[in-house]
Amino acid sequence: MAKKVTVIKAAKAQKHTQEERRLKVCGYARVSTGSQAQATSYTAQVEYYTEKIESNPLWEFAGVYADEGISGTNVKHRDEFQMMISDCEDGNIDLILTKSITRFARNTVECIQTIRKLKEIGVGIYFEKENINTLSEKSELFITILASVAQGESENISSNNRWAIQKRFQDGTYIISTPAYGYGKDEDGNLVIIESEAETVRWIYESYLNGMGVYVIAKALNQKGIPTIRGAEKWQDGVIQDILKNPIYEGDMLQQRTYTETRFPFVRRVNNGQRNQYLIKDSHPPIVTHEEAEAVRNLMAYRVDVLHMNKSDYTKRYLFSGRIICGECGRTFRRQKIYIGKPYEKIIWTCSGHVEDKERCCLKAIREDVLHRAFTDMWNKLYTNQGTILEPLLKELTELVAARQDSEEIRQLDKEIKDISGQSQILNQVMRKGYMDSALFMESSSKLGWQLTECRRKKTLLTRKLRRTKEIVRTEQLIQLIAEQDGLMEEFDEQLFKMTAEKIVVSKEHDITFCLYNGLKLTERGGGQDAVAHANRL
Template identity: 70%
Template sequence: MAKKVTVIKAVSGAGRKKAARKLKVCGYARVSTGSKAQAGSYATQVAYYTEKIEANPLWEFAGVYADEGITGTKTKGRNEFKAMIAACEDGEVELILTKSITRFARNTVECIQTIRKLKAMGVGIYFEKENINTLHEASELMLTILASVAQGESEDFSGNNRWSIVNRFENGAFKVGTPAYGYRKDEEGNLLIEETEVETVRWIFESYLNGMGTYRIAKKLNEQGVPTIRYSEKWQDSVIKEILNNPIYEGDSLHQRTYTERNFPFERKVNNGQLPMYLQKDAHPAIITHEEAEAVRSIMEYRNKILHIDGDKYQNRYLFSSRIICGECGSTFRRQKIYIGKPHEKIIWTCHNHVENIENCKMKAIREDAIHQAFVTMWNKLCTNQGIVLEPMLKALMEQAENRSDTKEMEQLNTEIHSLSEQSQILNQVMKKGYMDSALFMEKSNLLAQQLTECRRKKTMLNRRQKRTKEIVRTEQLLTLLKEEGYQREFKEELFDLTVKEIRISKSHAITFCLKNGLKLTEKEGGEKDAVAHTHRI
C-alpha cells in the first residue's frame, strides 16, 4: 500500500520578506577634530547614513549617533557613542553602520570588548571600508588585526610627540601652555607675575602657614567673591592643595608632574616616580620664598601623617558619592569622618549646602551604617514581597507596552518616512534626466524636505515616550537578582550598585531608594516599615 505524503509548498521569497520584521539600523559617525575643515565631513556622514538606512526597505531607521571633535582612542567623553551602546542594550538598535574601524575606535582592547558585548546581545556592526559584519564567524580575527594596525598608528604618533616634549624638558626649552594661577605669559612664552592674582596666592600661603586648613581657605575665598582659577564656579579645597604643592610659586619649574600612559587608553596620571621629573631652578619670578614653600610642605606632611587630614583620600570616589540627594535643598551629600582615631569613629554623609552654610539647609548628617542597614531591610522586604510588588508591576508594564496605541503610530510614521524618501529619490532622477524645470524641482524638493523633517521630529518624540520599555528590562533584571541572591544578612556594595540609582533623604531622615527600574522604596532611619506601603511608581 502506497504511503500518503502531503507536499507543503515553500513560501516565496517575496512572501518571506513581507513577513520578516524590519531590522533596526543606526549609523555612527565621528570626526576627530572640531575644526571647520572637519565640520563638512561630520554633516556629510550624518546625512549619508540617514539616507542610506531609510532607502533600504528591510531596515527601520533607528537614528544616527555622531560625535564631533572627539578622539577615538577611548570611549570616555564620546557621549553619542555611549548613548548608542545604551540604545543597543535596550533593544532599540540591532545593526550599526560605520565608515571604518578607525572611525569606531583606535583602541584594540575597547574595540574588541565593545564588539563582543554587542555580539552577545545580537547586535552587529558593519564596517563599510573593510566590508566586515561582526555577526559573521570569520570577522573577529580580521577585526583584531585591523584594530591593532589602527592602534599602532596612534601609538607611533603619540610616541613622536612624547619624545619631542621630553627633549624640550631636558634642554630647558619647554614652554608652559596654560600658566598657573598668579602668572601670565609674555609674547615669547616666558612666565610673568599676574598682578591681579598674586595677592590671592600670597594670602593662600600665609593663611595655611597660620593654621587655616584648605577647606576653610576655599570657603573664605568664595565668601569674599574672589575670582576663581580659570573662571570655575567656585574655589575647591583640592585647588588650594594643588597651589600649595606647586613649586612654580617659589620660582622653580618642575616638568612632567603628570604624564600620559604610553599604551592605550593614553590616560593622564600623576607622576609618583614612574617617570623622571625635570626641575629648573629659578626659572621665572617667584611669588613666595623657598623657605615659605618648605614650611608649607612640612605642615602638610604633619597634618597628613599625624592628624590624617589634607591627604589624598578626598580624591577617591566612594559608593555613595553623588548618589545621596538632600530632600530639602536638592544638593548632594559629601562623606566625612567624625571621632577620628577613637573607638567610636564613624563615617557620616552631610549635605554640601549644610556644610557650607547652615542657614541654606537645615538637613542633619546621616550615618553610613544607617544607610547600609536601611538597604538590607529594603532588600529583604522586596525579596519577601516580590510576588506582591515586582511580578504584578512587570505584568502591568508588559500589558501596557502591548496595548500601547503609539506602536501603530510608529509604524505609520516609518511608512510615511520611507514613502517620502522614495519620492525624493524619484524627484532627483527626474531632474537629472531633464524632465523637470529647476524652479519646480526646488519647490517640490523643499516641500518633501519639510515633510521628512516633521515626520522625523514626531518619530523622535514617540521614541522618547517608548523609553518606558526600559523599566521592563530593569524589572526583569531585578527579579533575577533577587532570586539568585536571596535574603541578605549584611550590606553588599555590588547589590547596591546593581539596583539603586540614587538615594533621597527627607528632613525626618526617611531614606528613599530610587531603584534603576523606576521603583521607589522608603525606609525610616533605624525603622521597620512594610515594603508594599512604600512602593511608588515614578
C-alpha cells in the same frame, strides 16, 4: 543494506503582503584633531552618511553621530558615541554605518566589548572600508585582528609623541599648553602673571599660613564668588592643595608632574616618583616668595606627621567617615566638634550638603553618641530576634538558589563551552600539522569563536540571576557573630560595627538605617529613642 533517504523540500517563502520593516540606520563619524583639514573631513562624513542612508528605501534615517576633535583611544570621552550606544539600547537604532575600525575605536578591548554588547541586543555595525558586518558569524576574528592593528598604530603614535615631549623636557624647551591658575602666556609662549588671579593665589598662601585649612579656604572662595580654574562649578579643597604644592608659584617650573601610561587606555596619573621629573629654577616671574612656599611645605609636613591630616587617609580617619549618607541629598556627613573645651563638649556629624547650602539640604546634624546608641539598640534587637529574621532569611536564600532551573542550563552551557574549546584545540593541531587550508581554518575558527562567545554570553546572563551567594555568605557570618556573643551589647562595639555595617542612612526625621553587608536594612526610629527595629531585605 543502504538506507533510503527521502528529501523533504523546503517550503517556498510566502510572499509578505505587508511592507517589510525598514531598518533604523545611523552613521558614526569621528576626526581626531581640530585642524582645518580634519574639520572639512568631519563635515564631509556627516553629509555623506546623511545622503547615503536617506537614499536607501529599505533604511530609515536614525541620525548621524559625530565626535569632532576627540581621540578614539577611549570611548568614555566621546559624548556622541555614548549617546549612540544609549539610543541602540533604547531600540532606536538597528544598524550603524562607520568608515572603518580605526574611526570607530583604536582600543582593541573596548572595540570588541562594544561590538559584543550591541550584538547581544541585535544591533549591527557595518565597517565600509573592511566590508564587515558585525552580525555575521565570520566577523569576530577579522575585527579582532584589524582592531589590534589599529591599536598598534595608536601605540606607535603615542610612543613617538612621548619621546618628543621627553626630549623637550630634557632640553628645557617644552612649552606648557595650559598655564596654571594665576598665569597666562605671551606671544613667545613665556609665562606672565595675570594679576587678578595672582591676588587670589597670594590670599590662599597667606590664609593657609594663618591656620586656615584647604576646605575652609575653598569654602571662603566660593562664598566670595571668586571665578574658578577653567570655569569649574566651584572651588574644591583638592584644587587648593594642588596650588599650595605647585612650585610654579615661586617661579620654578616642575615638569612631568603627571604622566600618561604607555598602554591602553593611556590613563593620565599623578607622578609620585614613577617617572623622572625636571625642575627649572627661577624660570618665570614668581607670585609668592621662596620663603612663603617653604613655610607652606613645612606646615603641610607638620600637619601630616603630627596631626595626621594626610588627605589620602582623611576619609578613613574616623569610624563613621564616608559611611553616613544623607537621606535628603545623598551627600556624606562630616565630623565636627561643638562646645569645644567645655564639660559638655560633643561630637556631631553634619551633612556636607547642609554645610554648603542650608536651603538645598535642611537635614540637621546628629550626635555621635546617638549613632552609638542606635547601633547598640539595633544589634540587641537583632540578637534577640535572630530566629525570626536571620535564620528564615538564610533558609529562603539557600532554597532560592537550589530551586533555580537556570542551574541546569548553566551546567549544559559549561559542557558546550568545554566541547567547543576542545574542537578549537583539535582545529589548531590540524592546522599546525598542515592538514588544512588556511582559508578553511580561519572560517572554521571564526565560527567556533562565534559559538563560544554566544555560549559565554548566555551563561553570563544566567549567572547574574544566581548571584545570591554573597548574601548567603554574609548572612552566615552574621549568624556566627551573634553566636559568639555572650549576651546583649551594653556599650557600642566599634569592631562589631566595622564587621557588619556597610553604611548608615539618616532621614530628615533622624531615622537611622543601618545597611548591613548581607543586604539587610535595619532602621531605628527617631535616632534610637523608643525605637522599634524593622528589617527590609534588599
